[in-house]
Amino acid sequence: MSNPETLSLAVRALAPQFTAAAQALAEHLCLPQVAEEEGDMLLEVGEHGLWLRELGKGAPGPVWVDFVGGANAHRRQFGGGAGQMVAKACGIKGSIRPSILDATAGLGRDAFVMAALGCSVTLIERVPVVAALLADGLARAQADADVAAIAGQMHLLTGDAIELINNWQGEPPQVIHLDPMFPHRDKSALVKKEMRLFRPLVGDDDDAPALLEVALALATHRVVVKRPRKAPAIEGRAPSQVLAGQSSRYDIYPLKSLSSR
Ligand SMILES: C[S@@+](CC[C@H](N)C(=O)[O-])C[C@H]1O[C@@H](n2cnc3c(N)ncnc32)[C@H](O)[C@@H]1O
Helix, strand or coil, X not given: CCCHHHCCEEEEECCHHHHHHHHHHHHHHCCCEECCCCCCEEEEEECCEEEEXXXXXXXXXXXXXXXXXXXHHXXXXXXXXXXXXXXXXXXXXXXXXXXXXXXXXXXXXXXXXXXXXXXXXXXXXXXXXXXXHHHHHHHHHHCCCCCHHHHCCEEEEECCHHHHHHCCCXXXXXXEEECCCCXXXXXXXXXXXXXXXXXXXXXXXXXXXXXXXXXXXXXXXXXXXXXXXXXXXXXXXXXXXXXXXXXXXXXXXXXCCCCCC
16 A cells, blocks of 8 residues: 655645645645645646646656546547456446446546546545546536536546445446556556556555455456456456456456347
């Protein structure tokens, strides 16, 4: 899990009109608010919304959640998504649109793909700073005419997924998607930048075996786990199906056919 106490992290407004929002966020996250650049990392509130930025020489650029522009805009415009591994692993095909719990939401990229394909997706993120970035991205998406309907399919819960799953109320999800942090992951430039920023906040998700256990007890139809292609399966359970891509892999734990309710 995370060890944010070893990091110095603060909130900063990038212009006077964002001071109140920065103050509210600092209070919510129990972080100091600063006026100048200081410490290891800053959560900065500005016109773009909220971003996380590492300070110092050679630091990568900021990371923020953008469901409106970038790769997501391209995907919406050109109708992508159905061919993605995450969609195949979760059993999204034809008219099948399972309800999904993404219990390791991170920056919500996988969840957005599933929501854009028409699934209702509940997202759980336990690291408050990451959850704040995600909540900010969702709020901006909800305010955008082109993306509001997709964002409306995404429901964010902040907290530990093991706890939330153990106390689940109401209809259980058909599919649970897990993508815990793994020590040696995808080395693409984007992922590298995010991992450099995130690793000290998030840690290595060593409790993934316990998360898989509770997920298998709650999901009605299947649990899917994203792993780096050559990584071992999560300890304790061997998957019955595997979907391998170039750099990552999905381990699939089927419980019931998705064509049946
Ligand atoms: C590799 S990232 C997920 C990236 C995500 N699939 C995406 O598309 O952006 C893993 C995330 O899962 C979160 N996480 C891991 N275990 C969790 C748990 N038990 N409860 C809630 N969040 C968890 C971590 O804090 C981290 O942000």
